[in-house]
Amino acid sequence: MGKATGFMDYDRQDKMAEDPKERIKHFKEFHTPLSKEEQELQGARCMACGVPFCQSGQMLMGMASGCPLHNLVPEWNDLIFQENWEEAYYRLKKTNNFPEFTSRVCPALCEAACTCGLNGDAVSSKANEYSIIENAYKKGYAAAKPVKVRTGKKVAVVGSGPSGLATADMLNRRGHSVTVFEREDKIGGLLRYGIPNMKLEKQFIDRKIAIMEEEGVQFVTGCNIGKDKKAATLLKEFDRIVLCCGASNPRDIKVPGREAEGIYFAVDFLKSTTKALWKNAKQNADGTYDLSLKEGTYISAKGKNVMVIGGGDTGNDCVGTSMRHGAKSVLQLEMMPKAPDERTEMNPWPEWPRVCKTDYGQQEAAAVFGDDPRVYQTTVKEFKKDKNGKVCKAVLVKLEPKKDEKTGRMMMAEVAGSEYTVDVDLVLIAAGFLGSQDYVTKAFGVEVNERTNVKTAAGAYSTNVKNVFTAGDMHRGQSLVVWAIREGREAAKAVDISLMGYTNMYVQ
Template structure:
């Protein structure tokens, strides 16, 4: 595989990225690409290690190591090195429905588990995959893939996020008639409205949706199953149902002053921005949402970072981002060895832009809000905060963050965005089908299963496993499709 000495001869190199001061002027993708020759050299760095953890997709110490899709990473990298792009696409498509999505938004579990990363820089597998899929699209290799024969079986997929799309694509390819129901005005779910356009341009989603429609998948948008369409109607119409509505119940901050005007859940705010851009074909930028405002983002994860990058593009006067946990170390600690997921400091694009725009990192670690402050009009004008310290629970042995007396402060804020994660699925979408939720408010199934207590109803993605990554949602949708196919046909060809 690859060039046996490639990892010694060539340094890791990734595509050019626009400077923060330039990219914040619009909502377009700011990542460039390497030349074909340079990309091939990156493929050459794959070292044909004996145990390729990059494609393992196993859980180690409670964290994923390697790609849960089990992409044939060394084989794909070898084909990139040899310039055999068509075969690289064929290899990649054996395990992956949507590399055009993950090559843009995935944190690259494959690279974190790369053997080259043990003592140096990992192979740039994520960009290699992006180069492969974009070559395939440019050469017309990605086709509608309509089934030759229909089985006569029908499946309804509830939710058009990555899990629902993956299942729909595969079940339709198998020959089943698939209809996807989406409550928003456009398909894509989290991909469409949960991820900003500069991170995943929506034309990338539209390109794939068009191919799926051409292949026979039907999309019904603006249909909120459980509210304006009862589940019993779908059970009459379809042989199988897949619940893939995501973990769409945001975690709130229940403190005094929460009723102040100007406090929004991050997912609602990001959707509002993206919908305005799409509805106006990018001619209208909703500057009114953040221009000149002091913005407080609560949550230090990917969504919090997306909020930081978004409000900077909307002209925010300042941005502060609260993170409950301590600041991560710059490098791996002894108790976090390879190939575990590296628990190290990550400064993402939004934070980079804040540093460039305001001169400092927006993150404030080990801090939480104790009260929101309102002015006489009821508008948000600030927040009281307190520092936190890790304390070990004597009974469980686990660490928890406790307030430190005497560390209270006030932070001015005209706009607050809550990006504190999700509590699971929204109950009505399960109730309409009469299926149970577990203690984490995910749809209940037997361990390792995607089937609910009703053998005609399945679930996948965040609605099944809780809030997770796009790549895990695709993996879940892929596996659920095989289980649905098996239940319909007695065996599965997926």
Template sequence: MGKATGFLEYERKNAAVEEPLKRIRHFNEFRTPLPLEEQQKQGARCMECGVPFCQNGAMLAGMASGCPLHNLVPETNDLVYSGNWKQAYERLSKTHSFPEFTSRVCPALCEAACTCNLNGKPVSTKENERAIIEHAYEMGWVQPQTPKIRTGKKVAVIGSGPSGLAAAQQLNRRGHSVTVFERHDRIGGLLRYGIPNMKLDKKILDRRIELMKAEGVEFKTGVDVGKDITAEELKKQFDRVILACGASNPRDINVPGRESGNIYFAVEYLSSVTKSLLDSGFADGKAISAKGKHVLVIGGGDTGNDCVGTAVRQGAKSVTQLEMMPKPSVERLPSNPWPEWPKVLKTDYGQEEAIAVFGQDPRIYKTTVKEFQKDKNGNVKKAVIVSLEPKKDEKSGRMMMVPVEGSEKVIDAQLVLIAAGFLGSQKYVTDAFKTDLNPRTNVLTKPDEYETSVPGVFTAGDMHRGQSLVVWAIREGREAAREVDKSLMGYTNL
């Protein structure tokens, strides 16, 4: 695949990125893709390695290695190299529902497992994927795929995040009538309100939703299943139900002063900013604002980074980000060999912007909050932070991060954003459907299956597997759709 000597002839070249001090002036996407001719050279770097770990998607050492969707990566890279863009789109569409989403927000598991990554820089598969789908839209190749025959079966999908949308797309194209219920005012779930606009422009999301509407998918917003409509009503109206509500319970920080004002969960903050942007271009003043404030972000990962980038754009006075774990190595350690996911230091766009504005990395490692202090109005004004060190728990034998005595420091914090991850599905939904849960409060199914303990009720995405990536959610949605189709028809061709 690709050019036999391409990985030797061509260096990896990425999309142009707007400078941090310029891009923080707006909430638009800030990457300019390569010209198609240059992107073809990047496709040429795919080295016909024989064993394409990039599309394997297997779990190694508890981490995914390669694409969970099993995208036919070497084949699409070869088609990019040869300039067969339409065929590349058709090949990518065999396994992928929404490449326009993952090519913007996925951490590129395919590239981490690329053989070129063993001794050099990986093939730019993520940007090749973006070039394929965007060129396909531009050329008019992405058209509604309306089923010629309807089966007469009706499926309700609860939740319109990536797993719900993927399941709805597949089942609708199979000929079933699909209705997607979303409790918020707009379709998209995590894609809409959990990911900032500069990372995923909502026009990209709206473009796909309009396409799905044209294909026959029905969307109902502002409907909170379990409150506005009962589970029993849904089960009577529909032949099958898919629960794709995400892992919606944010992990909290239980320390003195937690009740102080201006302490928010990360998604609450990000949602308010995106909604205000979409509703009025921020004119309504309803976004939670970091302007002129000392901002403390608790937690790392993509969500923590998104909080940092958003706060910088709003004009924060300072941004500090706390990470409980030690600072990762800059290079792979011998204990973390290729093709495992590389556990190395990653400085994302938000941290780059904070460095450009404030002159230093906002992250403080091996640190957490011990206490919040209030001002006279009951709002947070300072945080007591404490250093952590790893120690083995005598009972469980596990390594735990424990406070270092006497390491406390007091820092200014007028806005606190908790980005400490999620604990599982929301109770009122699972109670409504009476589904069994696992110990982590995710909806329980048999291993590698998607039907819950309630016959006819299925689940997919973060609600099923726990907090994870968009690419995993899409895979789960597609697989759940296959199982639903089999249960309805007795066989499946999905």
């Protein structure tokens, strides 16, 4: 521990966000990092406490407390305070394959469990992580390190999201020959097309993929396994298969008028914007990109009354993207009651704080329109179409919690007579995902559970089909990037043991 009184001597500082009304004019990341010297003082705030909940990743009351990757947070916080940035990078990389992604998109479970946060402000560990990895690229620490010895074993990874990439990275470093198959035109899965550019600029995915290629991983894009290439062919060509296809089935809503034109799943809306942005992207001399949207090449919210159904991260991303399109208005529906602004006695530290979070998209809508776009305890009862079949109105209804007489569980029930109608031109359904797509699971013959996630024994990654493994959202259901990376690491360890009879992988 570098400075015993650091958490008292220095106030928390974090990356500064651009003004909401300015950042909606572009699709680039909008946070300005602290200087190296300022970031080192933030590292000094870490207490090196006796029980570092920040790295525990334990499940408390059904939610993770601390980092599921068990990142060695106190160690690399202290190392940057000691100005040993290179060693901080190596400690960070010991547990996290992709800090360039997590330092941008992770909700910072480490900070929510930080001991400093019990009676003050948590250590800005996410910003410290960002500075460590970006400094490593600048100084060359993050350059490719190809393995010198190959095992002769071949592994196919189906899907290139964070779990697939983590699996591939670990197995390649072990010396196995890894090929990653991706059905989209570019590598990254939901990192590429599910997360908007202003949260994760796509050149940073390309930067890491280039390193993985240099280290020996092969990537095949535009190849939809189960359709373009048979599962039986893969099983013949490779010693092991790892299915990392994500939870790709968006949850729909079934109400009258759902077939109206202008109603889209959130993932399709977000994907169309990202693809349009990068179709004609121009790279500048400094490595940045000029990005612009060409009308008619994407699902546009420009000048429209937008309604987003769903209050999670994806719903917020839809709000932020709509603001950048130039929406006329934005309304976001949440079925559940508004969470409290501060922790309650029933939600003590170090549990994940169940509090109301106003994210970047909601901040931007409030800055432009004057009010938070969210409406709580409300859902859609009916969509109405105009004479051309396009959605023009939505009938909404208020909800209230009621106990189900049969199950005893609390359910959200309609409030009689509470219906009201709003004008809408574009509806985006961000209600989550239901599980894996069956054409993949059926192609390989793997069993699925009641949620259509690929079934394995508890804590295991091998499926009922010999030599076929699974990881990520396809295995555990829709979750965070950090959980996907952890699953990929653990699945790689299981594959390695099955191939070699032992493993030397460091997977906590």
